[in-house]
Amino acid sequence: MTQKKDQTHGFTTSLLHHDRWRGSEHGAVHQPIHTSTQYAYRDVNDLVAVFQGRPGFSYARQGTPTTAALEHKLAQMEQGVLAITFATGMAALTAVFTTLLKSGDHIVASQYMFGNTNSLLGTLGRLGIEVTLVDATDVANVKAAVEPNTRMIFVETIGNPGTQIADLAGIGEFARKHGILYLVDSTLTSPYLLVARDVGASLVMHSLSKHIAGQAQALGGVVIDTGLFDWTGFENILPTYQGADSRQWGMTQIKKKGLRDMGATLAAEPAHRISVGAETLALRLDRACANALALATMLQAHDAVTHVAYPGLANHPQHERARELFGGRFGTLLSFTLDPKFDVMQFMNHLKIAVLATHVGDTRTLTLPAAHTIYHEMGAQMRAKMGIADNLIRVSVGIEDLDDLLGDYAQALAAMS
Numbered sequence: 001m002t003q004k005k006d007q008t009h010g011f012t013t014s015l016l017h018h019d020r021w022r023g024s025e026h027g028a029v030h031q032p033i034h035t036s037t038q039y040a041y042r043d044v045n046d047l048v049a050v051f052q053g054r055p056g057f058s059y060a061r062q063g064t065p066t067t068a069a070l071e072h073k074l075a076q077m078e079q080g081v082l083a084i085t086f087a088t089g090m091a092a093l094t095a096v097f098t099t100l101l102k103s104g105d106h107i108v109a110s111q112y113m114f115g116n117t118n119s120l121l122g123t124l125g126r127l128g129i130e131v132t133l134v135d136a137t138d139v140a141n142v143k144a145a146v147e148p149n150t151r152m153i154f155v156e157t158i159g160n161p162g163t164q165i166a167d168l169a170g171i172g173e174f175a176r177k178h179g180i181l182y183l184v185d186s187t188l189t190s191p192y193l194l195v196a197r198d199v200g201a202s203l204v205m206h207s208l209s210k211h212i213a214g215q216a217q218a219l220g221g222v223v224i225d226t227g228l229f230d231w232t233g234f235e236n237i238l239p240t241y242q243g244a245d246s247r248q249w250g251m252t253q254i255k256k257k258g259l260r261d262m263g264a265t266l267a268a269e270p271a272h273r274i275s276v277g278a279e280t281l282a283l284r285l286d287r288a289c290a291n292a293l294a295l296a297t298m299l300q301a302h303d304a305v306t307h308v309a310y311p312g313l314a315n316h317p318q319h320e321r322a323r324e325l326f327g328g329r330f331g332t333l334l335s336f337t338l339d340p341k342f343d344v345m346q347f348m349n350h351l352k353i354a355v356l357a358t359h360v361g362d363t364r365t366l367t368l369p370a371a372h373t374i375y376h377e378m379g380a381q382m383r384a385k386m387g388i389a390d391n392l393i394r395v396s397v398g399i400e401d402l403d404d405l406l407g408d409y410a411q412a413l414a415a416m417s
């Protein structure tokens with residue numbers, strides 16, 4: 001489905017009326033949940049046409065009207081041309097990496113990366129795809145790592161848990177000039193804070209499980225083609241997927257190889273929940289970003305806290321970049337360290353409102369000791385490279401009433417001192 005930009009309406013208006021304006025059965029304001037696994041045609045020529053590339057449905061592993069409606073909505077949010085949804089964010093990343101790259105290719109990736117993606121790149125390494133990790137906050141480091149066999153540059157918008165902001169626009173310009181595919185994981189920003197096309201991304205990926213679904217009630221992932229990349233110059237597209245419209249080459253290969261063959265399809269029920277959740281993305285993020293800035297400011301001023309990483313603080317190394325790129329909002333993720341004389345676990349056990357749990361982008365504030373949990377498996381050396389101290393506390397800030405949130409951290413700090 002090729003997608004036109006909705007330039008006439010605002011972000012939330014477009015989301016709220018998307019299904020109805022596209023046309024839904026009986027005027028339903030939501031696209032219905034289609035549970036059918038196969039789709040039949042009266043004229044066998046129509047069935048043949050769908051198998052040969054005409055838009056339509058055949059077997060639900062390759063999508064349903066429910067996932068298609070969500071894909072259309074997500075493509076519009078990113079001002080992209082095509083979107084494909086997956087069962088999880090990791091499934092989307094796996095599909096992109098394994099269908100567009102082959103043994104002997106090279107990726108340059110940011111060293112500030114979600115732990116499971118870092119582990120996935122390790123798997124790619126064992127399959128013969130070479131990976132170089134760099135500090136992508138400076139495009140010069142990316143440039144220096146590029147080899148003749150570099151097929152892709154991969155970055156996350158806001159590093160987790162250190163909140164480093166990659167030189168997103170600088171890398172985009174460099175990648176375009178050299179015809180290198182540029183994949184951006186924008187999970188922590190969402191299309192409300194950043195339209196990845198604006199920084200030159202070729203493909204943008206989201207874990208839909210986070211901000212977009214928003215309430216920790218569905219898993220999903222998506223990859224969106226921004227329309228900027230010229231696929232005719234990309235040597236890994238199989239001849240069978242080189243159709244008349246070269247703008248569709250990359251996504252056709254990702255869909256056929258990554259969704260049809262690998263099968264991590266987003267089911268209709270979570271697709272529906274994600275679609276409904278997305279309607280309030282702007283409201284949730286406005287509140288959660290404001291809460292995060294207030295909490296970061298409060299923590300920074302506290303004697304028991306030695307360091308706070310949050311892009312909204314003036315002392316953050318990429319504070320100005322974040323301000324320019326994210327429209328004056330600075331995200332919902334922050335991390336901080338306590339004075340070493342305090343026990344981190346003891347501190348965390350004093351929290352009453354913040355949930356001791358993994359995950360980010362929930363409506364609830366979630367917090368965990370990063371080195372001991374999500375970054376445990378990668379080992380001390382890689383943690384050091386990523387700047388993850390043993391006493392680092394990660395917070396994904398939610399939409400609680402601000403006084404309650406500040407009060408919770410303040411009372412836990414007071415209990416230590």
Ligand SMILES: *Cc1c(COP(=O)(O)O)cnc(C)c1O
Nearest residue numbers: 088089090114185187207209220
């Ligand atoms: C959570 C997350 C993923 C993986 O998404 P899942 O839906 O949990 O599989 C990928 N990248 C980032 C930045 C994430 O936060």
